[in-house]
Amino acid sequence: MIVLRDVIQQFGGRVVLEIPELRFMSSRRYGMIGENGSGKTTLLRLLAGTSKPGSGTIEGLEGKTVGYLPQAPYAFSFSVLQNVELALEGHREAKELAEKVLVAVGMESLANARGDRLSGGEAQRMALARVLVRSYDVLLLDEPTSSTDVRSMDLIEQTLREYVQRTQCTLIFSTHSPAQALRLADEVLYLEKGRLVEQGPAREMFHSPRDERTKAFLRHWSFSS
C-alpha cells in the first residue's frame, strides 16, 4: 500500500498540490481525472520520484519497482526497437521481449523506424511499449492515450488490462477522459486545483458523485464530449 500524508507541493509560492492523506492499495487500478492544472501530473511525478514533495511523506514505495510514463516522453533518435530495448539493457531476451510488446501496441511495422521521426500518437505508443516491456510493482501513466486515435486507444487499453492482470501491479494513471477511467480503473480520483475532491469506486462515482464539484466536472464533460 502506498500512503501519502500531508503532502504539499508548491511552485513559485503557489500551492499546486495539497493532499492531507491518500492511500493506494496494492494491485488495484486507479484513474485520476481533473482539469488542466488540477495536480494529476504533479502527483504522478511525486510517486515516480522525479520530484520531491515540498513537505509531507510518501510511504510504501521502498524496495518496489516503479515504471513511469511521463506526459511528454522523449523519443530517442535511434530505432523504435532500440528505444524499447533501452528499458531492458543487459537482459538476455531483450530483442524478443521488445518485439513482442511492439506487437501488443500495434507498432511492429515501425520497429526499424527512427524514434524521433514518429508522429505524436506513434511516439506515445512507442513510449508506452518501452515502459510495458518490463514488469513493475507500481505502474504510473500520465495520460497514456492523449495523442492516440480511437483504434489505437482500444488496443492500448486492452494491452494495459493484460499487463495488470499478468503482473498484478498497482496501476495509477491520469486521463482527460472519464470514460477511459471508467473502463480501466477500479477506483477514480477527482482532483481540482491541487486538491483531492472525491475518491471512490469508478462506477459509483460516475453514476452518483457525492461532491457538487465532481458532479459539475462530469456534467461538463458529458456536454463537451
Place this chain on the structure above:
Amino acid sequence: MIKQVLELLFGADPELRQIIGVTLRMSVFSTLISALIGIPWGVAMGANQFKGKAILSRITNTLMGLPPVVAGLIVFMVLSRSGPLGKLSLLYSVSAMVIAQVVLISPIIAGMTANVVSLRAPSINETCAGIGIFGWKRLWLTIKECRIPFVTTVLAGFGRSIAEVGAVQMVGGNIQFKTRVMTTAIMMQTNMGRFELAVALGVVLLIISFIINSLVHRIQEQTQRDRTA
C-alpha cells in the same frame, strides 16, 4: 588593386601562406581545447539541477561576453615575466594566443552547450527515470542526443576564434613569421596603407567564415528535417 589581390591569393607569397597557417593552427587548437573544456562544463550545467547552478550560469553568461582585450590582459599578466606562469616564457607565442582564445571561447561553447542540453534534458531525465535509467547511462544518452547541435557549437567557437583580434594581438604581439594571424595582419596592413594584402586576407577570412556558416546552416537544416519528418 584587384590584380595584386588575386596574385597574392593564388600566388606563392610566403608571408600570406604563413599567416594563414598560423591562423588555422591557432584556431583549430584553441577550438579543440575549448570544446574539451566547454562541452563537459555545458553538459553539467544543462543536464543537472544542483546547488549553485544559478550563480554558475550567471558567471558563464558573463564570461560569454568577456571583452577580448580583458581576456588578453588577464593572459598577458599571467604569462608575463613577473606573472605566475612567467617562467614558461610563453608570451608572444602561438601557445599564448591559444591560451587567450581558450579563455574567450570555452565559456561560449559552454553556454551554447548548456542551452542545447537544457532543452532536451528535462524530458530525457523524466523518461529515463520512468524506465530505471540513471547516472552515467542517462548522461551518455543525453550527450548522444545532442551530438549534432554540439558540432554547431564547436563550429561557432571556431568562427569566433578565427575572427578574434584584440586578445591575440596583446599576447601574440603580431610578430612577423611567428605570431601574425589574419586579423592582426589585416589591421596592421590597413594602418600601413598596404591594402592588397589586407584585402587578400579579408577574402580568405570571408571564405572560411562562409564555409563555417554553411556547415552550421546545413546541420541546423538537417536537425530540423529530422524533427519534422
